[in-house]
Amino acid sequence: MKIDPKSSADLSAQIAKAIRDSIIAGDLIVDERLPSEAELAEQFDVSRSTVREALKRLAAQSLIRTQRGAFGGAFVNRLSYLDAYGQQITTSTLLLSMNSVSFDTACEARYALERSCAPLSAERRTADHLATMRAEIFRQQQPGLTDEAFCASDVAFHRALVDGADNPVLSYQLAGAVEAMQPLMNMITFTARSREAIVALHTRIADAIEAGEGSEACEGLSQLERYTVELARSVMAKRANRETV
Amino acid sequence: MKIDPKSSADLSAQIAKAIRDSIIAGDLIVDERLPSEAELAEQFDVSRSTVREALKRLAAQSLIRTQRGAFGGAFVNRLSYLDAYGQQITTSTLLLSMNSVSFDTACEARYALERSCAPLSAERRTADHLATMRAEIFRQQQPGLTDEAFCASDVAFHRALVDGADNPVLSYQLAGAVEAMQPLMNMITFTARSREAIVALHTRIADAIEAGEGSEACEGLSQLERYTVELARSVMAKRANRETV
DNA sequence: GAGAATTCATTTGTCAGACATTTAAAAGTC
DNA sequence: GACTTTTAAATGTCTGACAAATGAATTCTC
Numbered sequence: 001m002k003i004d005p006k007s008s009a010d011l012s013a014q015i016a017k018a019i020r021d022s023i024i025a026g027d028l029i030v031d032e033r034l035p036s037e038a039e040l041a042e043q044f045d046v047s048r049s050t051v052r053e054a055l056k057r058l059a060a061q062s063l064i065r066t067q068r069g070a071f072g073g074a075f076v077n078r079l080s081y082l083d084a085y086g087q088q089i090t091t092s093t094l095l096l097s098m099n100s101v102s103f104d105t106a107c108e109a110r111y112a113l114e115r116s117c118a119p120l121s122a123e124r125r126t127a128d129h130l131a132t133m134r135a136e137i138f139r140q141q142q143p144g145l146t147d148e149a150f151c152a153s154d155v156a157f158h159r160a161l162v163d164g165a166d167n168p169v170l171s172y173q174l175a176g177a178v179e180a181m182q183p184l185m186n187m188i189t190f191t192a193r194s195r196e197a198i199v200a201l202h203t204r205i206a207d208a209i210e211a212g213e214g215s216e217a218c219e220g221l222s223q224l225e226r227y228t229v230e231l232a233r234s235v236m237a238k239r240a241n242r243e244t245v
Numbered sequence: 246m247k248i249d250p251k252s253s254a255d256l257s258a259q260i261a262k263a264i265r266d267s268i269i270a271g272d273l274i275v276d277e278r279l280p281s282e283a284e285l286a287e288q289f290d291v292s293r294s295t296v297r298e299a300l301k302r303l304a305a306q307s308l309i310r311t312q313r314g315a316f317g318g319a320f321v322n323r324l325s326y327l328d329a330y331g332q333q334i335t336t337s338t339l340l341l342s343m344n345s346v347s348f349d350t351a352c353e354a355r356y357a358l359e360r361s362c363a364p365l366s367a368e369r370r371t372a373d374h375l376a377t378m379r380a381e382i383f384r385q386q387q388p389g390l391t392d393e394a395f396c397a398s399d400v401a402f403h404r405a406l407v408d409g410a411d412n413p414v415l416s417y418q419l420a421g422a423v424e425a426m427q428p429l430m431n432m433i434t435f436t437a438r439s440r441e442a443i444v445a446l447h448t449r450i451a452d453a454i455e456a457g458e459g460s461e462a463c464e465g466l467s468q469l470e471r472y473t474v475e476l477a478r479s480v481m482a483k484r485a486n487r488e489t490v
Numbered sequence: 491g492a493g494a495a496t497t498c499a500t501t502t503g504t505c506a507g508a509c510a511t512t513t514a515a516a517a518g519t520c
Numbered sequence: 521g522a523c524t525t526t527t528a529a530a531t532g533t534c535t536g537a538c539a540a541a542t543g544a545a546t547t548c549t550c
Binding site for chain 3: 010011012046047048049050053067068069070071072
Binding site: 024 | 257258261265268269271275294297298299301302303304305306308323324325326329332333335336337338339340341342343344346350351353354355357358360361362365410412413414415417418421422
């Protein structure tokens with residue numbers, strides 16, 4: 001692990017990169033303890049504060065965890081699926097909100113990805129996944145539900161569908177696509193009629209998953225995509241209309 | 246933006262969270278300048294070092310960038326697709342390498358996701374995407390190619406396929422799935438015969454994309470998945486055999 | 491007056507040293 | 521042997537200082 005003193009870049013960034021590369025390359029294995037901050041400072045010939053800033057960078061990426069006290073220190077963290085989900089969702093959400101991605105584009109991506117899970121989910125889903133889907137459909141039919149709660153339930157429904165594929169890598173990849181859509185979906189006001197239509201499609205999808213018919217589930221997802229895009233378009237149009245009046 | 250002094254958690258983590266939440270909520274918009282470190286230190290009633298550690302955490306997530314000098318400071322960063330790709334790839338790679346994800350599981354996820362791009366790519370790919378795919382196929386036929394270079398070319402081929410769908414959100418999501426597989430693929434030794442088989446399937450896929458036949462491209466991808474899994478299995482078996490002898 | 495050079499204030503980057511707090515091992519006590 | 525106390529090591533935080541960068545304002549030169 002070496003850094004280039006000539007480089008003008010931040011020392012803490014260089015040190016973070018050096019350690020990060022060691023972790024990725026496998027030179028530092030999971031749960032291995034890094035040298036103490038004082039030792040690292042000496043090794044890299046920088047001050048302790050600089051080392052600390054580097055370690056905080058790594059901690060922000062969940063690459064290390066720190067523990068205080070004697071025999072504490074910084075340890076290489078096993079990146080859990082949960083940590084990865086969180087990062088994925090944060091990144092996806094910001095990417096969508098900061099880059100003016102159109103609703104259509106985000107929707108297309110989301111449903112394309114979900115369709116790739118549907119056949120696997122139809123084959124492997126447990127009774128649990130199915131029960132979650134049914135429960136969320138039931139919740140979506142409650143009259144008093146706010147739009148936000150409706151969207152949250154929608155996300156839960158689709159997560160169950162994705163998790164049913166029983167492939168943690170797929171679940172991880174999809175987490176971002178599904179959850180990052182929620183802020184966009186929250187901007188839509190759902191009328192009683194549109195909720196009814198969505199519930200009908202959800203039911204159709206759940207039925208297909210239960211019956212083990214992947215392609216029928218895909219078809220349902222495609223219709224849901226078309227309906228969602230259409231709905232968003234009409235809501236936006238109505239809103240634009242109201243604003244110009 | 247407030248922090249809880251009673252909470253035992255690290256102050257720098259709390260401050261980072263407070264600022265991060267403000268960015269996600271949209272209270273801090275892109276390119277907006279944060280208060281200087283000294284001002285933040287006063288606001289949060291902590292020392293400047295603590296503020297700096299918090300800012301480094303955010304910088305590690307590409308949420309802010311810093312600039313030195315008068316009228317410099319920390320600015321809310323527009324999360325670019327490139328930054329997001331990078332984070333996605335790092336996270337995915339570590340997730341796969343640290344959690345002993347089976348080759349089959351990773352492969353299944355990757356090809357399922359790619360199949361979701363194929364129909365869109367068949368419809369929208371430009372001549373450029375197609376040319377890249379053909380060029381990589383050509384490269385893969387060169388005899389002197391190392392296994393690493395063959396894998397890298399494989400990644401480039403599939404990236405072109407994905408990018409052909411002309412949906413940046415999909416490209417972003419797929420970046421991790423495709424690139425994170427490379428270290429796993431690198432562990433396979435490709436014989437002349439297996440390279441030939443892969444090139445043949447790549448050609449079939451490229452032909453389908455060129456002809457605008459999405460489902461045929463999906464079929465090619467499925468065959469490629471089956472062949473890759475089979476190949477990995479035999480290579481691993483051979484290796485295990487050699488080690489026990 | 492226009493342009494070039496200089497100064498200046500502001501801000502981040504880095505360093506050194508100090509103290510508080512936490513923690514688990516080691517030593518002591520019964 | 522079980523419990524308590526001590527202790528050493530490590531991170532967390534604070535203070536104060538200086539270096540380096542940088543854009544604006546000022547001064548200088550022609």
